[in-house]
Amino acid sequence: MTGTTGRVALVTGSSSGIGAATARLLAARGMRVVVNYLHSDVAADEVVAGIGAEGGHAMAVRADVREPTAVESMIERVGTAWGGVDVLVHNALTPYAIKPFRDMTWEELGGKLDDEMRAAFVVTKAVLPAMTDQGWGRIIYLGTGLSRRPREGMIALGTAKAALTQFSRYLAQELGPRGITVNVVEPGPVAETRISQVLDEQQTRRQVAATPLGRLVRPVDVAQAVAFYASEDSAFMTGSTAAVNGGMAMY
Numbered sequence: 001m002t003g004t005t006g007r008v009a010l011v012t013g014s015s016s017g018i019g020a021a022t023a024r025l026l027a028a029r030g031m032r033v034v035v036n037y038l039h040s041d042v043a044a045d046e047v048v049a050g051i052g053a054e055g056g057h058a059m060a061v062r063a064d065v066r067e068p069t070a071v072e073s074m075i076e077r078v079g080t081a082w083g084g085v086d087v088l089v090h091n092a093l094t095p096y097a098i099k100p101f102r103d104m105t106w107e108e109l110g111g112k113l114d115d116e117m118r119a120a121f122v123v124t125k126a127v128l129p130a131m132t133d134q135g136w137g138r139i140i141y142l143g144t145g146l147s148r149r150p151r152e153g154m155i156a157l158g159t160a161k162a163a164l165t166q167f168s169r170y171l172a173q174e175l176g177p178r179g180i181t182v183n184v185v186e187p188g189p190v191a192e193t194r195i196s197q198v199l200d201e202q203q204t205r206r207q208v209a210a211t212p213l214g215r216l217v218r219p220v221d222v223a224q225a226v227a228f229y230a231s232e233d234s235a236f237m238t239g240s241t242a243a244v245n246g247g248m249a250m251y
């Protein structure tokens with residue numbers, strides 16, 4: 001198989017936001033997509049139905065990405081239906097505290113670090129055997145610009161995602177010889193997501209004013225960068241990060 005058609009993509013946390021947009025786009029590009037989620041059965045089913053209505057292939061699978069047993073069962077179910085996962089998009093967003101360091105407990109900071117890295121560890125371990133056997137794989141993690149540029153209250157998420165980004169580079173180094181690429185997509189503030197709903201109008205206006213391209217990021221903007229990393233077009237890129245932020249931060 002050389003193109004994307006027929007490849008199996010697992011998108012963790014794709015019942016809403018960026019994950020849902022990514023699931024739809026990868027399906028539109030011919031991949032069979034696993035719509036993973038934790039709580040939102042109805043929303044996940046809607047994503048699957050929407051993909052089906054467009055002639056694509058998708059299945060919803062509930063699994064807590066922090067739980068090895070749940071993730072292994074998900075991979076087994078996918079294996080029985082479609083074979084091994086070719087493309088892993090690890091996007092699921094576990095909860096985190098938004099507050100300054102002075103008010104933060106170790107349980108909050110350490111808990112987020114543990115959740116973030118445990119989930120990445122568990123899902124990556126689960127997809128590697130099939131990717132290794134076939135000598136081809138694409139792993140894409142969702143990072144955030146907050147891992148480079150601090151914003152008030154975001155120390156738990158920003159620090160955890162910085163760890164995830166460095167983890168991805170170590171994996172890129174180790175997995176390159178097996179034909180597996182590992183890259184990170186780092187969005188700026190994305191509209192139509194749960195976190196965007198807690199921004200007030202003034203914060204949104206400030207963010208738009210700081211963005212040369214003049215609007216917030218849309219989930220589909222992020223999905224397009226993920227789709228590039230999932231495709232043959234990025235064949236010689238690994239250990240890289242792509243900022244999708246309309247120029248809000250340049251690095």
Ligand SMILES: NC(=O)c1ccc[n+]([C@@H]2O[C@H](COP(=O)([O-])OP(=O)(O)OC[C@H]3O[C@@H](n4cnc5c(N)ncnc54)[C@H](OP(=O)(O)O)[C@@H]3O)[C@@H](O)[C@H]2O)c1
Binds near residue numbers: 092189
């Ligand atoms: N939104 C932004 O502005 C922004 C900016 C930069 C980076 N990002 C990154 O982009 C990714 C997606 O963010 P988003 O804002 O689109 O998220 P979101 O709208 O909050 O959606 C989160 C998704 O993760 C799922 N999920 C949560 N915990 C899970 C678990 N333990 N196991 C499996 N699935 C789980 C949720 O499923 P249920 O609803 O079923 O629980 C949901 O589908 C995250 O990694 C985030 O850090 C987002």
